[in-house]
Amino acid sequence: MTTFDRREEGFENKFAHDEEMKFKAEARRNKLLGLWVAEKLGSSGEAASDYAKTVVATDVDGGEAGVIRKVIADLAAKDVAITEAQIRVRMDELMPQAIAQVNAGT
Template sequence: MTTFDDRERAFETKFAMDEDMAFRVTARRNRLLGQWAAARMGLTPEETDAYAKAVVQADFEEAGDEDVIRKIVGDLTAASVEIDEATVRQALDDQMVEARRQLMEAK
């Protein structure tokens, strides 16, 4: 039974590591997306940092990406930046790739 127990522990450990990495990638993606949106709104570096943190926090409102997309589109529209949801979704995808790249390089 020891071999079976060892395999089970190994799978549990791998699952935990994968979940942790997925969380970190999503948080990094949201921060990068916040920086992307802040640049379009013309925010200062201090405002950009605060806004990026607010975007990361917005992701905890509900499961999925809709809360983040809704925040970005709403904030850009309020700042008189013409943007559509498709553009924000594309930026979200682009930032996901960048976030993964950054985290893989950091290892």
């Protein structure tokens, strides 16, 4: 294996690792968002945890836009007035916490 091949393999491995960490951080952020929304909906404990799992699953199926649509619809169904802009701000606020948790392995 040449030096170039080893460098290329190293870059590929780093890219794969970075993408995996990004995926985990986004999933963790969505879980934290789900717990926050569950609190706004009046849920706690196991019910809040279950709701957070559905938010994470929504991201797998519908991406970030799907998550936003879901939580806005769920909040609207309970007459909780939170805008899409507020949801996006909360997602931005939660991302550093999610990254820290993923990096810490929690």
